[in-house]
Amino acid sequence: MTAIPEHAGGPPGACDVAIVGGGPAGLGAALRLKDLGIEAIVLDREAEAGGIPRHCGHYPFGMREFHRILKGPDYARRLVQAAKQAGVAIFTQTSVVALDPGPCLAVTTPDGRAEIRAKRVLLSTGVRERSRAGRLVGGQRPWGVLSTGALQSMVYLKGRRPFERPVIVGSELVSFSAILTCRHAGIRPVAMVEANDRVTAWWFAAGLPRLTGVPLHLNSRVLRVVGDQRVEAVELQDGAGASRLIEADGVIFSGQFLPEATLPRAAGLTIDPGSGGPAVDQYGRCSDPAVFAAGNLLRPVETAGWSWQEGVFAADRIAASLAGQLSERQGAIEMRVHGDAAIKFVLPQRLALPVLPGAMRNLQLRAKRPFHGTLSVRQNGRTLWSGRQSGRPERRILLPLAPIAEKAVPGTIEIDLQEEF
Amino acid sequence: MPSAPPESEEYFDVAVIGAGVVGCAIARRFTLEGARVIVIEKAVDILDGASKGNSGILHTGFDAPVGSLEQRCIAAGYREYLDIKDRLGLSVLKTGALVLAWTEEEEARLEALMEQARANGVDDVERLGVTEIRAWEPGLSDRLRGGFSVPREYIIDPWTAPHSYLLQALENGARLLRRAEVLDGGFDGSAWRLETSRGAVRASTVINAAGLYGDHVDQRLLKASSYAIRPRKGQFVVFDKAASVLLSSILLPVPTATTKGIVVCKTSYGNVLVGPTAEEQESRDAAAVDHETLAALQRRGIEILPGLADFEVTATYAGLRPATADKDYQIKDHPAQRYISVGGIRSTGLSAALGIAHHVFDLYGQFGGRHQPPETPHWPKVSPIAEYQNRGWTEPGNAGVVCHCELVTRREIEEALNGPLAAGSLPGLKRRTRATMGRCQGFYCLGELAEITEGRFERPLATAYDSNS
Numbered sequence: 045m046t047a048i049p050e051h052a053g054g055p056p057g058a059c060d061v062a063i064v065g066g067g068p069a070g071l072g073a074a075l076r077l078k079d080l081g082i083e084a085i086v087l088d089r090e091a092e093a094g095g096i097p098r099h100c101g102h103y104p105f106g107m108r109e110f111h112r113i114l115k116g117p118d119y120a121r122r123l124v125q126a127a128k129q130a131g132v133a134i135f136t137q138t139s140v141v142a143l144d145p146g147p148c149l150a151v152t153t154p155d156g157r158a159e160i161r162a163k164r165v166l167l168s169t170g171v172r173e174r175s176r177a178g179r180l181v182g183g184q185r186p187w188g189v190l191s192t193g194a195l196q197s198m199v200y201l202k203g204r205r206p207f208e209r210p211v212i213v214g215s216e217l218v219s220f221s222a223i224l225t226c227r228h229a230g231i232r233p234v235a236m237v238e239a240n241d242r243v244t245a246w247w248f249a250a251g252l253p254r255l256t257g258v259p260l261h262l263n264s265r266v267l268r269v270v271g272d273q274r275v276e277a278v279e280l281q282d283g284a285g286a287s288r289l290i291e292a293d294g295v296i297f298s299g300q301f302l303p304e305a306t307l308p309r310a311a312g313l314t315i316d317p318g319s320g321g322p323a324v325d326q327y328g329r330c331s332d333p334a335v336f337a338a339g340n341l342l343r344p345v346e347t348a349g350w351s352w353q354e355g356v357f358a359a360d361r362i363a364a365s366l367a368g369q370l371s372e373r374q375g376a377i378e379m380r381v382h383g384d385a386a387i388k389f390v391l392p393q394r395l396a397l398p399v400l401p402g403a404m405r406n407l408q409l410r411a412k413r414p415f416h417g418t419l420s421v422r423q424n425g426r427t428l429w430s431g432r433q434s435g436r437p438e439r440r441i442l443l444p445l446a447p448i449a450e451k452a453v454p455g456t457i458e459i460d461l462q463e464e465f
Numbered sequence: 466m467p468s469a470p471p472e473s474e475e476y477f478d479v480a481v482i483g484a485g486v487v488g489c490a491i492a493r494r495f496t497l498e499g500a501r502v503i504v505i506e507k508a509v510d511i512l513d514g515a516s517k518g519n520s521g522i523l524h525t526g527f528d529a530p531v532g533s534l535e536q537r538c539i540a541a542g543y544r545e546y547l548d549i550k551d552r553l554g555l556s557v558l559k560t561g562a563l564v565l566a567w568t569e570e571e572e573a574r575l576e577a578l579m580e581q582a583r584a585n586g587v588d589d590v591e592r593l594g595v596t597e598i599r600a601w602e603p604g605l606s607d608r609l610r611g612g613f614s615v616p617r618e619y620i621i622d623p624w625t626a627p628h629s630y631l632l633q634a635l636e637n638g639a640r641l642l643r644r645a646e647v648l649d650g651g652f653d654g655s656a657w658r659l660e661t662s663r664g665a666v667r668a669s670t671v672i673n674a675a676g677l678y679g680d681h682v683d684q685r686l687l688k689a690s691s692y693a694i695r696p697r698k699g700q701f702v703v704f705d706k707a708a709s710v711l712l713s714s715i716l717l718p719v720p721t722a723t724t725k726g727i728v729v730c731k732t733s734y735g736n737v738l739v740g741p742t743a744e745e746q747e748s749r750d751a752a753a754v755d756h757e758t759l760a761a762l763q764r765r766g767i768e769i770l771p772g773l774a775d776f777e778v779t780a781t782y783a784g785l786r787p788a789t790a791d792k793d794y795q796i797k798d799h800p801a802q803r804y805i806s807v808g809g810i811r812s813t814g815l816s817a818a819l820g821i822a823h824h825v826f827d828l829y830g831q832f833g834g835r836h837q838p839p840e841t842p843h844w845p846k847v848s849p850i851a852e853y854q855n856r857g858w859t860e861p862g863n864a865g866v867v868c869h870c871e872l873v874t875r876r877e878i879e880e881a882l883n884g885p886l887a888a889g890s891l892p893g894l895k896r897r898t899r900a901t902m903g904r905c906q907g908f909y910c911l912g913e914l915a916e917i918t919e920g921r922f923e924r925p926l927a928t929a930y931d932s933n934s
């Protein structure tokens with residue numbers, strides 16, 4: 045599949061809004077901006093826009109956007125089609141290599157370098173999975189160690205399979221997506237390995253008949269990949285410290301998502317170490333207020349539909365910003381997660397006062413580990429909001445923003461958790 | 466595609482066994498001196514032994530044993546590298562190094578080390594106090610006690626250098642035979658006949674540059690070896706490129722008798738590297754990492770540069786040093802058998818390779834061979850892959866980026882898959898282009914690479930399947 049650049053002549057030197065990343069979030073934003081009469085261009089480094097769903101060859105995608113259940117590739121095609129039909133300019137094979145002040149984007153295309161000045165930039169570059177290296181897994185470096193994303197692009201985009209009997213590491217939603225991908229290509233996973241005592245996507249897995257036949261190893265950690273040229277086995281260690289070998293010809297390291305935040309980080313924008321994405325205010329503005337972020341770049345990890353919706357909202361806020369309606373007049377509030385923190389991050393990381401209509405409706409939180417207790421949002425000794433909550437890793441936690449914003453004053457807001465054991 | 470076996474009649478002046486950085490540099494030197502050279506490598510690709518994983522530092526040799534062969538080869542290799550780098554398009558990142566003391570004991574040894582450096586001709590070392598060092602390297606932990614600078618220690622790209630040495634040899638007439646293990650051989654008083662897994666090779670002189678297998682090759686060909694290789698493993702963790710803002714110099718510890726210790730430095734590819742360990746092991750092939758050591762390296766990195774705590778580890782690897790019981794290189798000539806063993810090039814071979822090649826050619830001079838150097842040798846340039854060089858993605862006609870993290874273009878990948886030094890495996894392709902070496906470790910590009918490399922590698926990355934089966 046060689047790409048025909050969708051717009052001959054390459055991207056323009058200047059535009060109103062430049063959207064970096066043509067996945068659900070970026071495309072959702074582009075279409076909405078178009079509806080609002082604002083010219084936006086979409087830049088994507090791949091040969092086709094559409095983002096991750098391009099290679100998720102399974103259901104369910106599209107409920108929010110198209111009110112029907114689609115497979116990922118069909119969903120991605122529809123998003124691209126809708127944007128193109130509305131007249132959105134999509135430039136593929138266009139990698140943004142730097143975000144410079146201005147804002148100005150340094151890009152590269154098959155024709156070499158170029159620069160794009162924009163009044164506003166929307167970053168929607170998505171997430172990737174944590175690699176074997178990031179998990180410090182031991183062993184040699186045989187071929188056959190992949191992420192789900194890489195496996196999916198081989199299987200669904202290239203019609204190829206890299207192995208036949210892999211071990212799947214992780215039990216998030218995407219790990220089940222890996223199982224589906226394997227089945228599609230006639231690959232038979234020999235094990236699913238989870239470090240915790242429970243499947244992470246348990247609410248999802250519960251609906252699957254016995255994990256579609258893949259043996260599950262809980263409380264188990266991958267110590268080592270065995271093999272020289274090719275994967276031959278995987279060494280697991282259980283909670284009691286005992287280790288065992290599972291024969292396999294591949295390993296899929298799934299999940300443990302990381303926002304693809306290279307651009308804002310290198311640009312010196314504030315990055316939230318908790319989410320791994322750029323820190324934003326309730327309008328999705330980064331520490332440079334001409335730069336917005338939406339979709340899974342903001343945090344690991346949400347569904348395509350959620351990301352798309354964030355893109356649509358971002359478009360409205362960008363429009364408001366271009367109209368001069370989002371300026372900070374009465375100060376700012378930093379959000380802080382308190383204490384030992386079963387809470388990994390809170391989004392937005394900052395509130396710009398006043399909180400106008402059109403802001404995010406919720407605070408999004410994530411748990412590092414399972415918890416039960418009372419979450420309270422406090423400022424200067426005052427409780428702005430509190431409520432009983434329980435949380436599990438990778439599950440969405442939402443707190444209403446309006447009642448909090450109403451009472452808040454410039455300064456710091458602390459989010460505290462009283463755990464009940 | 467691997468090169469064809471040489472015609473059985475073909476006769477070479479010199480057979481170099483092993484295409485590590487040392488063998489590549491030797492092949493270059495001898496070819497430029499006019500010898501007909503064949504390089505015999507057992508792996509599908511070059512740089513498959515000790516040379517595949519090192520720290521990428523161009524050492525001055527400041528801490529080498531005074532008066533050692535190692536020190537002389539490093540000094541000569543260092544000079545020649547800087548002389549030829551522009552003509553071959555090689556990288557150098559002029560960072561300089563700081564030798565840092567973290568304990569009282571280490572601090573006490575700084576003076577002696579500086580003396581040693583001066584005795585080794587590295588006379589621009591300078592003692593620095595904590596304030597001076599931290600003004601220069603604000604990211605360093607405040608547990609620092611002092612140190613000295615070695616301004617001419619640099620970072621180079623450990624892979625383009627040997628590729629370009631060998632490429633220059635090949636473009637000036639040398640031959641490369643891959644997937645050919647030297648199994649046995651005999652010297653008939655005037656010439657060698659080497660038995661390889663791909664047939665016989667005849668040459669008047671043999672140079673053993675088999676690295677981790679140097680003693681084995683000696684035993685196969687001379688029936689004895691004057692040294693025994695004791696592989697010493699070094700593990701590394703590599704931090705995300707974004708972390709490179711945390712430092713500017715190569716941060717060296719005070720070395721001990723057996724190791725240069727854990728270094729923190731940038732790489733040519735723009736990352737931050739922490740390592741290597743020094744672990745004796747039996748295996749000459751298995752360069753495995755282990756979780757505990759990687760975690761310890763990560764912690765050590767954070768102890769030295771606390772800011773590293775905010776960055777992901779994006780790669781891990783290990784290399785094996787061809788060490789021996791001796792401290793110095795084991796370079797032994799056997800004039801009666803027209804044979805030179807170039808062994809025990811343990812932890813400085815990248816820096817010293819060009820110097821070693823000169824030394825070996827000098828030894829060969831006593832064998833009495835005379836050659837006519839080519840009048841106008843070719844100086845091929847390899848594609849630049851260092852972060853600080855002007856790389857393919859900046860140019861028109863690059864055919865688009867395939868590996869996004871490392872900005873490797875389709876044109877560069879096609880180039881690396883073709884020509885006399887075509888990559889024979891994914892690791893080989895990585896070493897030529899950096900593809901898949903970045904923070905995503907192939908998340909975005911492996912599918913594309915599986916397609917582009919189809920039919921190119923002995924072991925394909927993926928195979929087509931029938932989705933109806």
Ligand SMILES: Cc1cc2nc3c(=O)[nH]c(=O)nc-3n(C[C@H](O)[C@H](O)[C@H](O)COP(=O)(O)OP(=O)(O)OC[C@H]3O[C@@H](n4cnc5c(N)ncnc54)[C@H](O)[C@@H]3O)c2cc1C
Pocket residue numbers: 064065066067068069070087088089090093094095096097100103104138139140141168169170171172173192193196218221304307338339340341345346347348349351352
């Ligand atoms: C392997 C995997 C499987 C998943 N499976 C599911 C699933 O089954 N269902 C589900 O709902 N969600 C799934 N997700 C979550 C997924 O992140 C969302 O579905 C959705 O794709 C998020 O949309 P996005 O627009 O934020 O990012 P993406 O869809 O990731 O889009 C980001 C786009 O940005 C482009 N880009 C990135 N950097 C640059 C740059 N520097 N220059 C130019 N372009 C750039 C990329 O090419 C990409 O097209 C999965 C995620 C992964 C990683």
Ligand SMILES: Cc1cc2nc3c(=O)[nH]c(=O)nc-3n(C[C@H](O)[C@H](O)[C@H](O)COP(=O)(O)OP(=O)(O)OC[C@H]3O[C@@H](n4cnc5c(N)ncnc54)[C@H](O)[C@@H]3O)c2cc1C
Pocket residue numbers: 482483484485486487488505506507508511512513514515516517518519520521522523524645646647648674675676677678679682697698699700741783784785786787810811812813814815816817
């Ligand atoms: C952890 C680590 C860090 C290092 N850091 C640095 C540094 O920063 N700076 C520096 O200058 N140096 C460094 N070094 C040292 C440097 O990497 C080595 O000195 C160098 O790679 C040795 O190269 P070589 O050519 O002698 O051996 P090798 O690279 O092992 O080459 C020998 C080749 O011979 C082949 N071979 C073996 N047996 C046969 C046979 N029978 N037939 C045919 N072929 C055969 C092998 O396949 C191999 O390709 C480091 C080394 C390590 C391990």
